[in-house]
Amino acid sequence: MAETPRKKSRLIPEVDFSRDGKQTGFVRLFHSTHDSAYGFLPIPIVVVRNGDGPTALLTAGNHGDEYEGQVALTNLAKWLTPERIRGRVILLPMANFPAALAGRRVSPIDDLNMNRIFPGDPDGTVTRQIAHFIDSALIPLADLVIDLHSGGSSLMYIPCALAKQSANPAVFERQLAALRAFGAPYTYIQGGAQGQGGDQTLGSGADRRGIIALGTELGGTGTLTPAGLAIAERGLRNLLVHLGILPRDEWREPPAPTRFLDVRGPEMYVYAPENGLFEPLVELGEEVAPGRPAARIHVPETPWLPPVEVRFNAAGIVMCKRIPARTKRGDCLFHLASDLSIA
Numbered sequence: 001m002a003e004t005p006r007k008k009s010r011l012i013p014e015v016d017f018s019r020d021g022k023q024t025g026f027v028r029l030f031h032s033t034h035d036s037a038y039g040f041l042p043i044p045i046v047v048v049r050n051g052d053g054p055t056a057l058l059t060a061g062n063h064g065d066e067y068e069g070q071v072a073l074t075n076l077a078k079w080l081t082p083e084r085i086r087g088r089v090i091l092l093p094m095a096n097f098p099a100a101l102a103g104r105r106v107s108p109i110d111d112l113n114m115n116r117i118f119p120g121d122p123d124g125t126v127t128r129q130i131a132h133f134i135d136s137a138l139i140p141l142a143d144l145v146i147d148l149h150s151g152g153s154s155l156m157y158i159p160c161a162l163a164k165q166s167a168n169p170a171v172f173e174r175q176l177a178a179l180r181a182f183g184a185p186y187t188y189i190q191g192g193a194q195g196q197g198g199d200q201t202l203g204s205g206a207d208r209r210g211i212i213a214l215g216t217e218l219g220g221t222g223t224l225t226p227a228g229l230a231i232a233e234r235g236l237r238n239l240l241v242h243l244g245i246l247p248r249d250e251w252r253e254p255p256a257p258t259r260f261l262d263v264r265g266p267e268m269y270v271y272a273p274e275n276g277l278f279e280p281l282v283e284l285g286e287e288v289a290p291g292r293p294a295a296r297i298h299v300p301e302t303p304w305l306p307p308v309e310v311r312f313n314a315a316g317i318v319m320c321k322r323i324p325a326r327t328k329r330g331d332c333l334f335h336l337a338s339d340l341s342i343a
């Protein structure tokens, strides 16, 4: 069950989560600096409520250089009205506000990646305080949390939805039902694979409380992909219909049912074995077999040496690819996803 936070958040929302109607404003994070002694960082928030009913918490900008979710929630902030819904929707389009404002994965204030520090700390640096506010003040209000991501500056994804498999089978069933409603072309299920944040992500904060946690990877490379945005916009509405927050006539049928994929093993990832220049040998969406060459790492500093070849260790679809050619040992170059055997 949920742990009771030892300390209350220092952040102050300008909205009242229990009030009916549509409220817009900021969560104030007081941050005393040389330039602004008594000032606050204004984290935008929108709350739309119409009576009792389920609550959806929709977040984006957890990583500041991932844009489809930020725009989808910005559009939803204008479209959602209390008359349209039953229950409550909470929108946080720039969750790590300083990072989103800077267009960076990590905060320019404390250099922290917010999706690796949950449940946060009310007495910590700025990013730790935001994570703690989301974890202790927003997530407990929700029946479902979806945290919208893309690949960020260094990665490109085939647009997809995802969930980390809840250890609670009943919650996992509800995750799968919600993912079917979201209706992305692909949906992958994470296990505890290295590098994906483990129990330090926003979604893990929801899962700790038995709340349905979903995510997305809608594109990447620090740009906004129209196809990813369209998937997010249709998916969010369908998710709200699925929860009973929006009426059935707002449902938009996806072109095809989502294809469930599995990214639960470390063998699905390919890493650079050396520093050098990354030459990809496959493209996103290709289906590969184990042993297929994935990349060459060239070393122009010693051009007489042969490139290092990297091979895939598993079969699957290429879901994600590194973008910058300049690569260091340990960088993730690709990850695969294989078909998931569920219903």
Ligand SMILES: [Zn+2]
Residues within 6 Å of the ligand: 062, 063, 066, 149, 150, 151, 152
């Ligand atoms: Zn992200």
